[in-house]
Amino acid sequence: MEWWKTIAPLVGVVLGILGTLVGQKLSDSRTLRRDRLLAQEEAKIRLAAERATLQREAIMEIQHALEGSMAANQLPPGARMSEQFRTAATESALHLRAHIARLEDRELAASVLEWLEPHRNAAAARAALDALQDRLSRHLRGLYADGPA
Structure with missing residues (x-):
């Protein structure tokens, strides 16, 4: 029975080490899972903020381009458009279509x-x-109200 008194503390130490390792593993896996969930939430928030920013920029560019288009179409009768103005109007129209494609609100895009x-x-x-400008402005205000500051 003397041998048991020698081995019992060793068995206790080994069991203690194993218990500590298992506990640490469980703690690490919980921490890793929590960190992963936090990273996913942060990514969702960042993506939502980027989408809102993209929508805001698109709406502001659309409003600017619509005004430019209106100005280009309001030439007095008999007036000729300069080549530079025609080029700017064409570029504005191309940019306008690109910004319209970026709008998530398809009904608003169809209206434009x-x-x-x-x-x-x-x-x-x-x-x-x-x-149309009023609708765009309301949509833009909604994006600023919903989006992160």
């Missing part, structure tokens, strides 16, 4: 594309543009 169709007269075009 519909406005780009020819109008009966300048007054009707201005009225439609004002209504």
